[in-house]
Amino acid sequence: MLLDRSFRRTLIARLLLSAGPSTAAALLIAAPGCGEPEAEEATEAADIRCFEWFEELGACLDREQALEEFRSIYSPCESREEIRSVKSDATPRDGACCYEVVAEETGPCAVGRPFMLEGHRRTAAPRPAEAGWLARGKRTGPGGMEPSLAHLTDEERETLAEGWLRSALEEHASVASFARFALDLMAHGAPSSLVEAAHIAALDEVGHARLGFSLASAYRGAPVGPAAFPMPPAIPVAADLVALARAAAEEGCVGETVAALVAAEQRARAEDPAVRAALEAIADDEARHAELAWLTVAWAIGAGGEPVRRAVAGVFEAAAESLRRPPPAEAEAEAPRGRPAALAAHGHLAGADLRALSCAAVAQVVLPCARSLGLWKPRAAAAAVAPAVSA
Numbered sequence: 143m144l145l146d147r148s149f150r151r152t153l154i155a156r157l158l159l160s161a162g163p164s165t166a167a168a169l170l171i172a173a174p175g176c177g178e179p180e181a182e183e184a185t186e187a188a189d190i191r192c193f194e195w196f197e198e199l200g201a202c203l204d205r206e207q208a209l210e211e212f213r214s215i216y217s218p219c220e221s222r223e224e225i226r227s228v229k230s231d232a233t234p235r236d237g238a239c240c241y242e243v244v245a246e247e248t249g250p251c252a253v254g255r256p257f258m259l260e261g262h263r264r265t266a267a268p269r270p271a272e273a274g275w276l277a278r279g280k281r282t283g284p285g286g287m288e289p290s291l292a293h294l295t296d297e298e299r300e301t302l303a304e305g306w307l308r309s310a311l312e313e314h315a316s317v318a319s320f321a322r323f324a325l326d327l328m329a330h331g332a333p334s335s336l337v338e339a340a341h342i343a344a345l346d347e348v349g350h351a352r353l354g355f356s357l358a359s360a361y362r363g364a365p366v367g368p369a370a371f372p373m374p375p376a377i378p379v380a381a382d383l384v385a386l387a388r389a390a391a392e393e394g395c396v397g398e399t400v401a402a403l404v405a406a407e408q409r410a411r412a413e414d415p416a417v418r419a420a421l422e423a424i425a426d427d428e429a430r431h432a433e434l435a436w437l438t439v440a441w442a443i444g445a446g447g448e449p450v451r452r453a454v455a456g457v458f459e460a461a462a463e464s465l466r467r468p469p470p471a472e473a474e475a476e477a478p479r480g481r482p483a484a485l486a487a488h489g490h491l492a493g494a495d496l497r498a499l500s501c502a503a504v505a506q507v508v509l510p511c512a513r514s515l516g517l518w519k520p521r522a523a524a525a526a527v528a529p530a531v532s533a
């Protein structure tokens with residue numbers, strides 16, 4: 143799946159500018175394929191998979207290297223399958239190397255900035271009749287905050303209510319996440335610009351949560367909001383710059399970048415004016431939040447040096463690894479309940495679409511940007527280039 147090229151390119155430029163203003167333009171030009179898919183399936187045949195290959199790189203890779211290449215640049219998360227093994231030698235084919243492989247189905251990736259505690263995401267429970275988190279007329283489109291319910295079946299309204307409620311609870315958790323992030327920044331001597339941006343981002347997330355709860359309430363036909371957030375008695379701040387940068391990379395450089403791209407795609411497919419207005423605001427804010435994360439990581443590396451850089455690089459390697467792993471059980475594709483087109487018109491994406499989008503965002507934006515900044519390198523790329531250099 144290819145994300146919208148214009149939004150993708152703009153976001154990449156913004157992220158690279160955040161991380162390295164003096165060299166961003168050069169990086170964007172110099173990085174071949176930054177923001178482009180690294181490889182595509184060249185065939186629909188059940189057990190044959192290919193990746194793009196240039197003559198300048200020499201002969202096709204052997205089986206072992208090809209498996210590494212598939213795992214580095216081919217996104218099974220996006221394509222809903224993982225390459226487990228390579229069973230044949232390469233067959234060159236029109237600028238690609240093709241292999242017989244063993245592939246297994248996989249599932250979705252995560253979206254958004256979570257509130258993590260002891261390695262687990264936390265969100266509040268929904269609370270029926272809670273009206274304290276409904277939007278107050280801001281950022282409404284031509285249709286106001288009331289989406290049109292005409293032409294929707296009862297089942298579709300229910301699906302939309304559940305989807306927007308789930309999204310709203312995650313946005314609500316992002317408020318807490320940014321509040322803690324602001325404390326982390328204060329605790330480690332960050333400049334005022336970052337602390338200010340963190341607080342502004344928390345307010346943005348309040349707005350996103352309000353929009354989500356308002357839409358969920360409209361589709362549900364009754365108010366719904368969050369119960370008290372399940373906050374522990376003490377919230378630990380990041381122990382050091384390494385921990386701060388690692389969290390910013392995980393939750394922001396990955397989570398918020400994915401969130402921005404997913405929201406942009408939801409907006410592009412939505413037709414209801416109120417939904418489009420909500421997603422317009424959310425996509426724009428999430429892009430700024432992603433910028434803040436990349437800026438924070440750049441500052442932390444500058445302040446903390448090599449240990450911080452290594453920790454951040456580890457996050458991007460883990461993101462690449464997540465594209466190869468089978469998904470958590472929660473990510474299992476939801477059964478479509480309603481007409482896909484009707485649901486998409488109201489901002490709802492099926493589990494498989496969401497999975498494909500979030501994985502494409504990692505593969506086409508997060509990892510290319512990390513690579514351009516020297517924070518991630520496809521493992522097989524080095525293996526492929528090395529023989530040519532020594533020859």
Ligand SMILES: [Fe+2]
Pocket residue numbers: 313316346347350424428
């Ligand atoms: Fe958000």
Ligand SMILES: [Fe+2]
Pocket residue numbers: 255316347398401427428431
């Ligand atoms: Fe955000």
